[in-house]
Amino acid sequence: MIADILAETTTRMARAVEAAKEDFATVRSGRANPQLFQKVMVDYYGSPTPLAQLASLANPEARMLIVTPYDKSALKAVEQAIRDMPNLGANPTNDGNVVRVTMPELTEERRKEYVKLVRSKGEDAKVQLRGIRRKSKDQLDALKAEVGEDEVARGEKELDALTRQHVDQVDDALKRKEAELLEV
Incomplete structure (x- = not known):
């Protein structure tokens, strides 16, 4: 029973770490990257739809991204969704067929803002991990009557190590992203 709880906890924590890494990837660090637009939701016929499902993304230049919608009628909605995206500072232009997104040059001040944003995302990931730990600890505490306090104490030590x-892992990913952001 304890092993099952720990296995489930490991899986959930690994997913939380992966989600944090994906979240870090959405923060710009120099080159325009299609991953920046991973979280963009477009209002497509009244329902929020991920941009990746509505358009192809190409990266012809370091600071430019070309978004080609599969459905040309969604062009205005795609442009508006990119314009409304916080923390991007991009200026999309629509030529009737594609949306060209030109990314502004990263200033030192902007880089520091991005570092703060990434640190905030890192802290959110750690809070999520602690929440997973708390739920697992509650499950272990519920087993005290069945398996004994010594077994539960060993399980809690393993849980703390996990x-x-x-x-x-989140801290390491955070340090790499900070170094990437501050690199000129």
Whole structure:
């Protein structure tokens, strides 16, 4: 029973770390990257739809991205969704067939803002990991009557080690992203 709880916790924590890494990838660090637009939701016929499902993304230049909608009627909605995206500072232009997104040059001030944003996302990921840990600890505590306090105490030590390991993974990803952002 304890092993099952720990296995499920490991899976959930690994997913949380992957989600954090994906979240870090959506923060711009120099070159315009299609991953920046991963979280853009377009209002497509009244329902929010991920941009990747509505258009292809091409990266012809370092600071430019070309978004080609599969359905030309969605062109205005795609342009508006990109314009409304926070923390991007991009200026999309629509030529009737594609949306060209030119990314502004990263200034030192903008880089520092991005570092703050990434740190905030990292802290959110750690909070999520601690929430997973708390739920698992509650499940372990519920087993005290069945398996005994010693077994539960061993399980809690393993749980703490798992939590530490996954928090360290988030910290490592955060340090890499910060270094990438501050690199000129």
